[in-house]
Amino acid sequence: MVRVKVPASIANFGPGFDCIGTAVNLYNFIEMEFSDFPKIEVSGEGQGKISLGEDNLVYRAASTILKKANIEKKLYIRLKNEIPLARGLGSSAACIAGGMIAANLLLGSPFNKEEIINFATEMEGHPDNVVAAIVGGLAISVKVNDRVVYKKLSMPPSLKIVVAIPEFELKTERAREVIPQKVSLKDAVFNIGRTALLVAGICEGDFSLLQVATQDVLHQPYRKSLVPGMEEILEEALAMGMLGCFLSGAGPSVVGLVQEGKAKEVGEFMVGVFEKKGVKARYIILDTCNEGTSIV
């Protein structure tokens, strides 16, 4: 039997659409063993909603590894989930990364980390969440044909991440439908420059860059219609003392980067804006986590 702990992740970190994600200290726990028949148990987030059949995302991710290793066996999987579903916190990436890593361990690790990253990216469709979930830290990833080239940066520990989580779900599939396939040169330059600034700011611990370096025009303007309140939060972020503010993954959660001491006030502000728009929400205060998926 194997047991792994896989972190939530915040993708589209500022201007890094589909390329930059950070792991955070909120986790799903996956226990896996071989069984005579498929069996899944769920507790925590998604209990009563998540499929208990072979179409379950963790089961499918694990089966992909078994198939690639030419093993035909059934699995008994127990899930203890802290990551809310379809809120922009990388729940699907955690299932894919955790399911694949657990299955690989169960088989005696026939695949290395790079291969798992490539398989997980293929299943998720983009690397930003899965790479952060697997390696931890701030993960910068690009796809080069069928493989992923990535670099992990350590995040400054003093940076607090406040996440305002609306009660409603927004599936990534739906949130991708609203983004245009073509962008202007002006918008490309906007995000390229800010992405470079973001990486420099994180590497040198220069938080004064983050306000500009977390801006985006590639996905947020199109997704604002799906997330009532997001635009108002972004507009007030600087006045509220946030170092940076952006949509978490594909939404609907919104992230505020703050120095310790500001987190509660910023969380209450963001929840208040959502509530004024008639959206029930809560907030949590997270730390970045420099460790990715680990064996427990």
Ligand SMILES: Nc1ncnc2c1ncn2[C@@H]1O[C@H](COP(=O)(O)OP(=O)(O)OP(=O)(O)O)[C@@H](O)[C@H]1O
């Ligand atoms: N613990 C889980 N067990 C099984 N399936 C899950 C689990 N968590 C998420 N899923 C599946 O993943 C879907 C959510 O994935 P989706 O990509 O839409 O959102 P997300 O990964 O939470 O957000 P984002 O990609 O924006 O960070 C759920 O609807 C469900 O099908």
Ligand SMILES: N[C@@H](CCO)C(=O)O
């Ligand atoms: N980069 C992805 C993250 C969510 O999976 C998106 O914005 O669609």
